[in-house]
Amino acid sequence: MSIWGALAGGFVGTLVLTTAMRSANELKLTRIDLPFLLGTAFTTNRTRAKALGYLLHFAFGLLFALGYYGIFLAIDHAGWWLGAAFGGVHGLFASTALVNVLLPLVHPRMGSPLSGANTITLLEPPGFLMRNYGPQTALVTVLGHIAYGAIVGGFTALAP
Amino acid sequence: MQLHRSRIEGFMPIREYAAIGDGRTVALVASDGSVDWLPLPDLDSASVFAFVLDSEQGGRFQLEPTVPYEAQRRYLPDTNVLETTFRTGVGTVRVTDAMTLPDESVHPFRELQRRVEGVSGRVAMRWRVEPRFGYAQTRARFGRRLGVPVATTGHDALALCAFGAGKSELRAEGWEGMFEAVEASTALLALSFAHQEPLVLPQRADLDRRFEQTCADWRRWTTHRNYAGPFREAVLRSALALKLLVFAPSAAIAAAATTALPEEIGGERNWDYRFSWIRDSAFTIDAFLQLGCPAEAQAYFWWLMHATQLSAPRLHPLYRLDGSTHAQERSLPLSGYLGSRPVNVGNGATDQLQLDTYGELLQTAWLYSRSGNRIDRDIGRRLAGFADHVCATWRQPDSGIWEVRGEPVHFTQSKMMCAVALERAAQLAEQDLIPRRHLARWRTEGEEVRAFVETRCWSEHKRSYVRFAGAEELDASVLLAVLHRYEDPRNERLGATVAAIGRELRDGPFVHRYTGEDGLRGSEGAFLACSFWLAEALARTGRAEEANELFDELISLANDVGLYSEEIDPASGAFLGNMPQGLSHLALISTAVALAEAEA
Numbered sequence: 132m133s134i135w136g137a138l139a140g141g142f143v144g145t146l147v148l149t150t151a152m153r154s155a156n157e158l159k160l161t162r163i164d165l166p167f168l169l170g171t172a173f174t175t176n177r178t179r180a181k182a183l184g185y186l187l188h189f190a191f192g193l194l195f196a197l198g199y200y201g202i203f204l205a206i207d208h209a210g211w212w213l214g215a216a217f218g219g220v221h222g223l224f225a226s227t228a229l230v231n232v233l234l235p236l237v238h239p240r241m242g243s244p245l246s247g248a249n250t251i252t253l254l255e256p257p258g259f260l261m262r263n264y265g266p267q268t269a270l271v272t273v274l275g276h277i278a279y280g281a282i283v284g285g286f287t288a289l290a291p
Numbered sequence: 292m293q294l295h296r297s298r299i300e301g302f303m304p305i306r307e308y309a310a311i312g313d314g315r316t317v318a319l320v321a322s323d324g325s326v327d328w329l330p331l332p333d334l335d336s337a338s339v340f341a342f343v344l345d346s347e348q349g350g351r352f353q354l355e356p357t358v359p360y361e362a363q364r365r366y367l368p369d370t371n372v373l374e375t376t377f378r379t380g381v382g383t384v385r386v387t388d389a390m391t392l393p394d395e396s397v398h399p400f401r402e403l404q405r406r407v408e409g410v411s412g413r414v415a416m417r418w419r420v421e422p423r424f425g426y427a428q429t430r431a432r433f434g435r436r437l438g439v440p441v442a443t444t445g446h447d448a449l450a451l452c453a454f455g456a457g458k459s460e461l462r463a464e465g466w467e468g469m470f471e472a473v474e475a476s477t478a479l480l481a482l483s484f485a486h487q488e489p490l491v492l493p494q495r496a497d498l499d500r501r502f503e504q505t506c507a508d509w510r511r512w513t514t515h516r517n518y519a520g521p522f523r524e525a526v527l528r529s530a531l532a533l534k535l536l537v538f539a540p541s542a543a544i545a546a547a548a549t550t551a552l553p554e555e556i557g558g559e560r561n562w563d564y565r566f567s568w569i570r571d572s573a574f575t576i577d578a579f580l581q582l583g584c585p586a587e588a589q590a591y592f593w594w595l596m597h598a599t600q601l602s603a604p605r606l607h608p609l610y611r612l613d614g615s616t617h618a619q620e621r622s623l624p625l626s627g628y629l630g631s632r633p634v635n636v637g638n639g640a641t642d643q644l645q646l647d648t649y650g651e652l653l654q655t656a657w658l659y660s661r662s663g664n665r666i667d668r669d670i671g672r673r674l675a676g677f678a679d680h681v682c683a684t685w686r687q688p689d690s691g692i693w694e695v696r697g698e699p700v701h702f703t704q705s706k707m708m709c710a711v712a713l714e715r716a717a718q719l720a721e722q723d724l725i726p727r728r729h730l731a732r733w734r735t736e737g738e739e740v741r742a743f744v745e746t747r748c749w750s751e752h753k754r755s756y757v758r759f760a761g762a763e764e765l766d767a768s769v770l771l772a773v774l775h776r777y778e779d780p781r782n783e784r785l786g787a788t789v790a791a792i793g794r795e796l797r798d799g800p801f802v803h804r805y806t807g808e809d810g811l812r813g814s815e816g817a818f819l820a821c822s823f824w825l826a827e828a829l830a831r832t833g834r835a836e837e838a839n840e841l842f843d844e845l846i847s848l849a850n851d852v853g854l855y856s857e858e859i860d861p862a863s864g865a866f867l868g869n870m871p872q873g874l875s876h877l878a879l880i881s882t883a884v885a886l887a888e889a890e891a
Contacts, residue, residue, distance in 0.1 A: 159603075161601075162600045176667075177665075177670070242541055247539050248314030248509075249392045250393075251539075253542070255614055264614075
C-alpha cells in the first residue's frame with residue numbers, strides 16, 4: 132500500500148470517471164457535466180469553464196484518493212472491491228448531498244430551491260439524486276464512482 | 292354600500308385576480324381580499340389554496356371587512372406587492388399582500404405576508420385560513436407549535452403567525468379570527484411554509500424587515516429596466532408580471548401561473564400552463580433584451596440549452612420548470628372553475644410534434660447572439676443539429692402552434708417557422724457561430740420549405756396565407772411570419788395576409804386564433820396575444836396609425852392592476868384562461884417596442 136499508488140489510482144480513476152460521465156452525456160442518459168458545474172463557479176465563459184473544471188475535477192479526484200488512502204491505512208486494508216464499495220458510498224454522497232445540497236450553497240451561479248426573484252441563476256439546481264439533470268443521472272454517477280473507487284483501491288493495493 | 296364584486300357560485304371573475312409571487316411560486320388574490328390560488332413550494336407544485344378551481348373544497352385565505360365595502364387595488368409602485376384599500380361606511384382599511392423574497396436571515400422556505408393598516412375609523416375585519424394540501428386531496432393535521440397554529444402533512448407544513456389580528460380559533464379544518472382595524476393600527480398575518488425542513492416561526496421584526504426588503508428589491512429591479520416609450524406603465528407592469536413567471540431556481544419561465552382556468556366557461560379546454568414553452572422563447576429573449584435584462588436573457592438561454600439537451604435534436608413543445616419533460620396529463624377530482632371540467636394538471640401536448648418550435652429556438656439563438664452574447668462550440672453544434680433535424684422533418688404534418696388535438700396537418704405557420712429556423716441557422720453559420728458544413732443543405736431545404744408555403748399555403752381566393760396546406764381557413768398565428776421575419780414585412784403577400792386576418796378574425800380589438808375544427812368540443816374566447824400580434828404586424832407593415840389605435844384599445848382591456856389572462860370573451864369582456872398569461876404580456880411588450888420603432 133502506498134500513497135503514490137493512491138494518487139496514481141486517483142488520476143486514472145478520475146480519467147475513467149470523467150470519460151464515463153461524458154460518454155453518458157453524449158448518449159443522452161444525463162445532462163450532468165461535472166467539470167462544467169465546477170468551472171462555472173469561476174467564469175461564465177462556457178469553454179473556459181469546462182477547461183478549468185477539468186483541472187479542478189482532477190484535483191478533487193486526487194484529494195479524494197488521498198482520503199481513501201487515509202481510510203485504507205486506518206483499517207490496514209485496500210483492494211479493488213473495498214475501493215468499489217467506497218466509490219459506491221462516494222457516488223451516493225455526491226448524488227444526495229455533495230452536488231445536490233452543498234454545491235448550490237457555494238456555487239455563485241447555481242440556483243437552489245431557495246433562490247428567489249431577487250437572484251438570477253445561470254445553472255439549475257441538481258435536485259435530489261440530481262434527477263433534474265435527467266432520470267439516469269444518479270445511476271451514471273454511482274457507477275462512475277464505483278469504477279473510480281475500484282481503481283483507487285486496486286492501485287493502492289498493487290503499489291509496494 | 293355593496294360588495295365590490297359579488298361571486299358567482301363562490302367563484303370570482305378571473306379579471307378580479309391580481310398576482311403576487313417570489314420567483315418560486317405565485318398566488319392569486321381576489322379583489323375581495325381572498326387568496327384563492329397558491330401552489331407550494333413551487334409554481335408547478337400541488338396547491339395549498341385552490342378555491343379558484345373548487346369553491347367548496349379548494350381552500351383559501353380570506354381577509355376582508357365584516358361590513359359592506361368598496362375595494363380599490365394597485366401594486367405598490369414598481370413592485371409585485373399588492374395593496375387593496377377597503378372603504379366602508381365606518382372607516383377605511385388597507386391590506387398589503389406580498390410573497391416575500393429570501394434574505395440573509397433564517398427565513399421560511401416560502402412566506403406570504405398580509406399586512407393590515409387602519410386608515411380611518413374603526414373597521415371590523417375577519418379572516419379565515421383553510422389550507423388544503425395536494426390540490427385538496429391530502430388531509431392535514433392541525434395543531435399548535437409554541438402557541439402558533441400549524442397544519443402538517445407528510446414533508447410539508449404551514450404555520451400562521453398572527454400579530455394584532457385577534458385570537459385564532461380552529462373551526463372546520465381552518466383557522467379564523469376577527470379584529471378591529473382602527474386608525475394607525477397595524478396587524479399582520481404571515482403564512483410560513485416549510486418543505487422537507489422544520490418550520491421557521493418568524494418574529495415580527497424579521498417580518499417587517501423582510502417586507503421592506505422585498506419592496507426595495509422589486510423597486511431596484513424595475514428601475515433598471517430601460518423602456519422609455521409612451522407605454523411605460525403598461526410595459527413595466529408586463530415586465531413585472533413576466534418576472535413573476537420566472538422560476539428563479541432554474542431561470543425557466545412559466546407560460547402562466549395557474550392550471551385549468553377555462554377558455555370556455557363550463558367547457559373542456561382547461562389546460563395546465565405551469566410549464567415553459569419553446570414557442571414563447573423568442574418573444575421572451577427579445578423582451579428581456581429590449582427591456583435591459585441581459586442577465587435574465589443569459590440565464591434563460593442557458594436554461595433552454597440545458598433543458599433541450601437530452602432530447603436534442605428533437606424538441607418537446609414544453610419543458611417542466613426543472614428542465615425535465617415528464618408532464619403526464621391527468622384530471623383532478625375538483626369541481627372546476629364554474630363547473631369547467633376536467634381540471635387538468637400536466638400537459639399532454641409535451642409529446643406532440645410542433646415544427647414551429649425549431650424556428651422559435653433558432654430565432655432565440657439568433658437574437659441572443661446578435662445582442663453580443665457568446666455561443667460556445669457545444670451549443671453551436673447542438674443548434675446545427677436542430678437545423679439538420681428540420682431538414683429531415685419539415686415535410687411531416689404536425690400539431691401546430693395551437694397544439695390541436697385532432698389529426699396532424701401541414702400547418703402554414705409551422706412550415707414558415709421551419710423556413711425561419713433554416714435561415715437563422717444559415718446566418719449563424721455564416722458568422723461562424725455554429726458549424727457550417729451543412730450550410731448548403733439548409734439553404735436548399737429552406738428554399739423548398741418556402742416553395743411549399745407559397746404554392747400550397749396561399750389562397751388566391753382569400754388573398755391570404757391560410758391555416759394549413761389546401762385550406763381556406765385563416766389562422767392568426769401566421770402573423771408571426773411578420774414578427775419573426777419569415778419575409779420582409781413589406782412583402783405583398785404578408786401585407787395582404789395581415790389585412791385578411793383583420794377582416795375575418797378580428798372583432799373590435801379582439802382577434803380569434805383561427806376558424807375551423809381543432810379536435811375539441813366547444814369554442815373559446817378571443818386570444819389576447821393574437822390581438823397584440825395584429826397590432827405589431829400592422830405597425831411593421833407600415834400601418835402605424837391603425838396599430839396605435841388597436842394597441843390603445845388593448846391596453847384598456849387589462850384588469851384594474853394591469854394584468855391579462857390568456858383570452859377574453861368578446862361579448863362580455865370577461866377574462867378566460869390561465870392568469871396571468873406570459874404570452875399576452877410578452878406580446879404587449881413586443882408590440883410597444885414595435886410601435887416605438889415605427890415612430891422613430
